[in-house]
Amino acid sequence: MHVSLPHNYPQEEPRLFVRSSALDRQQQKLLNKFLASQISSLDRGELCITSAVQWLQDNITSYIQSAKQHVEPESDMKECVTTFHRMWIYSHHIYRQELRKKIVDYAKRLNLTGFCLSGKPGVICVEGEKEQCEEFWHDIRYPKWKHISCKHTESKEVTGKIDGMRLFHSFEEVMFAAHGDYGLRNDYHMDLGQFFEYLKQHQSEHIFQILFGIEGKS
Template sequence: MTENNKRLQYEELSLLISMFNDNEFKWVGDPNQLEHWKSALDKFMLTHDVSGLEVSPFRFQILLDMGENWFNVFLPCRYPEARPECYFSSDTATKQMWTEINQEIEKKLNEICDNGWYRLSHVKSFLQQPVINETSELSQFNKKSDYSFKICRILIWTHHLLSLEKRKCVCRWANELGIWGFSKPGYPGIIIVEGLYDNVQGYISRLKSLKWQAITIRSEESEVIYNSPLHNHGEFVKIRLGRINPGVSEFENMSEISSKMKEAGLEEMFLSAMKINKNKTNH
């Protein structure tokens, strides 16, 4: 990346941060990444000098004006020359709404490309209106539906899970979509997650978009929770097991996964999905 490209990237990020308050703009990453990004941006905003600043992919969320509805952004190292990865996520949107809004985002991303350079500083103007209209209607619907929502849990089997990039995606996407779970790298790869139905379905879609030798859903369960506020849905996630923040925990072997599923009261789901005879495990 040239110094000019780097400057354009940092100028665009600075503009985005200035457009949104602290509640609307949120970095997404581990503590070291967050510290690195904030430090680099602070230095640039003070000096307007990009020399010595590293180029790294940036990931953040922009809160829209209705509840927990987010515009998620991943800026590759070559942004604004390279296309950003953007998508809508929500704890309240239906699967159809989630799909339609993300299709609209895909369309608008093409429109904000100016002479080969992307300008995400236009994000507020092109996203706010369609999302507000859709989610306002949904909000009214939820108020009339006795606070019901659907929880879903799935067990995914893959031929293998070795790629560090895939393992990062497994963990990162769970965190972004607010779902809990476990995974086991190696042969085979096992991924078990639980959360709001639409978020879990979105997670499945993302995983299937990656290249696998073989991937299949071995088990899927869902249940509707009535008369409880949506923001309390985490209390009904069985494989959460006391963990406060969403995300996927990696375990080295199948016995650890089995133990966690037994602790969550989901041993039968695990054994059936893995085609393990319970009587044999007791010998």
């Protein structure tokens, strides 16, 4: 169970999301819907994480059993079609250590690959299943992140595993030689020439112009 607490919790509801390999997507979606409803029914100001855990322990078995009943016999199962998704996200800057850690942790938790370019400007690429990419995009903007936008997306339906579509083998934070004022504001720019080379190494040099509006140069 992933928990995101807003700054004014418990006056505001927490965001809870449950994921389990024992649940199919439909049952997982239904479980999270009813968990959210359970949290909404509690009085505001009441600490509710313990209540959520207790509710989950009391009810998870029925959802798992229901999911197993809907599994088709292996001989009749069709190949799964998955939507592979890649998002290119631009920010004016990414400096704060806790934010950089949050980005990496979220991406790895959701089995996404790609990178986070820290500094100024800030660029994030995530790739994987569409549902996980959209969850990542929602989570990193919560509660509200100014000066951030999704500049470009790429999607394709894939039969079977999606790993062959990935341009990145893992999710990593990247930084390049910077120039500018290293004062208290950390107002310095990443070397975009080195960033362009990084994109070329991952067959993504075309994205440079989409992100910055200029043609990339080594």
